Amino acid sequence: MIGAGIKRGTAELAVLSVLEEGPLHGYELARRIEQQTKGALRFTLAALYPMLYRMEQRGWIRGIWETSDNGRRRRCYRLTPTGKKKLLPLRQEWSELFQALKMLKRVSHA
Amino acid sequence: MRDWEAVVRDKLAGMNLEPDARGEVIAELAAHLAETCEELCKQGTTEEEAARRTLSQVKDWEKLGRLIQTARTKENIMTNRVKQFWFPALVTLLLSMGLLMLIQVFGPSPWTVSRKSGWTFVAPVAVIYLPWLLSLPVIGAIGAYLSNRAGGSRRAVFSAIVFPVLPYLAFFVVALPVIAIFNDYLAHHIMFGALFLGLFAWVLAPVRRFLWADG
Numbered sequence: 229m230i231g232a233g234i235k236r237g238t239a240e241l242a243v244l245s246v247l248e249e250g251p252l253h254g255y256e257l258a259r260r261i262e263q264q265t266k267g268a269l270r271f272t273l274a275a276l277y278p279m280l281y282r283m284e285q286r287g288w289i290r291g292i293w294e295t296s297d298n299g300r301r302r303r304c305y306r307l308t309p310t311g312k313k314k315l316l317p318l319r320q321e322w323s324e325l326f327q328a329l330k331m332l333k334r335v336s337h338a
Numbered sequence: 339m340r341d342w343e344a345v346v347r348d349k350l351a352g353m354n355l356e357p358d359a360r361g362e363v364i365a366e367l368a369a370h371l372a373e374t375c376e377e378l379c380k381q382g383t384t385e386e387e388a389a390r391r392t393l394s395q396v397k398d399w400e401k402l403g404r405l406i407q408t409a410r411t412k413e414n415i416m417t418n419r420v421k422q423f424w425f426p427a428l429v430t431l432l433l434s435m436g437l438l439m440l441i442q443v444f445g446p447s448p449w450t451v452s453r454k455s456g457w458t459f460v461a462p463v464a465v466i467y468l469p470w471l472l473s474l475p476v477i478g479a480i481g482a483y484l485s486n487r488a489g490g491s492r493r494a495v496f497s498a499i500v501f502p503v504l505p506y507l508a509f510f511v512v513a514l515p516v517i518a519i520f521n522d523y524l525a526h527h528i529m530f531g532a533l534f535l536g537l538f539a540w541v542l543a544p545v546r547r548f549l550w551a552d553g
Contacts, residue, residue, distance in 0.1 A: 253369075254366065254370050255369070255370045255373040255374065272396070273370050273374075273402075274398075274401075276370075277366070277367060277370075277406060278405035278409045279409075281363075281406060281409035282409040285410065285417075291366075293362075300369060300372070301365060302366075303365075303366045303369075
C-alpha cells in the first residue's frame with residue numbers, strides 16, 4: 229500500500245490520466261483509479277473532492293452536471309485543454325523521479 | 339432509503355460558501371455517498387452496516403468542509419485579485435506613462451513654473467503637462483471599467499485608478515526625504531514651495547483627474 233505522502237503527490241497525475249480516457253463523475257473516477265492500480269491508490273471522499281475542486285479552480289478539469297439513467301444528478305469531470313497540457317510535464321516529472329530512484333537503487337546495490 | 343443530502347448538509351453545516359456553490363457541493367458529495375452505500379448493499383452488506391462504512395470515509399467533516407471551502411475560494415480570490423486590481427492597475431499605468439512619453443516627445447511644450455532668484459532664473463520648480471492631465475480621466479475611466487467589469491470592490495476600483503500616481507507619491511513621501519537626510523546641499527536648499535507644487539503637479543492633480551472618471 230502506498231503511503232499518504234507519496235499518494236498526495238501522485239493523486240493529480242492519477243486523476244488527469246484517468247480523465248484522459250473520458251469524462252467520469254467523482255465516484256466512478258475513484259473506483260477506476262482503484263481498479264487500474266489494483267488497489268494501490270485508493271481515494272476516500274474526503275481526499276478526492278477537495279483535490280477535484282482545486283484542480284477545477286486551476287482550470288485543469290471541468291465539472292458539468294448530468295442526469296444518469298436512474299434520474300440521479302451527478303457531476304461529470306472532463307479534462308480541459310489546460311489539463312491536457314499539464315499532463316505531459318507531470319508525467320515527465322514523475323518519470324524523471326522514477327529514473328532517479330532507480331539510479332539510486334543501483335548505487336545502493338553497488 | 340437514507341436522505342444523504344440531509345446527512346451531508348448537517349455534517350457540513352459550518353462550511354462557508356455561496357448558497358449555489360454550497361448546494362452543488364452537498365449534492366455531489368451526497369450522490370457519492372449514495373453510490374458507495376448502494377454498492378456495499380449490492381455486495382450483501384446490511385443497510386445499516388453499509389451506511390456506517392460509507393460515513394467512515396470521512397473521519398473529520400469539519401476539516402473536510404474547511405478543505406473544500408479553501409479549494410473552492412482561495413485560488414478564486416487570487417484570480418479575482420488579478421482581474422479586479424492588478425490588470426486594470428497595470429493598464430492605467432501603461433496607458434498613462436505611454437501617453438506621457440508621447441506628449442513629451444511630440445506634444446506641445448509643458449507649462450513650467452519657475453522661480454526668480456536674484457537676477458537669474460533657476461531651474462523650473464514644476465513642469466506640468468496639461469494635455470496629459472486632460473487625458474487622465476479617460477484612462478481612469480478605462481481602469482474603472484475593467485475593475486468594475488471583473489466585480490471589483492469600491493476599494494479595488496479606486497486603487498486600480500490611482501495606481502499610476504503611486505510611484506510619484508513614493509518619490510515625494512519616501513525618496514525625497516531620504517535623499518534630504520543624506521544630501522546636505524538638498525537639505526539646506528530645499529524649496530518647500532517647489533516641493534508642494536511638484537506634489538500638486540504629479541500626485542494631487544493627476545489623482546483628481548483620474549478620479550474624475552469615477553465620479
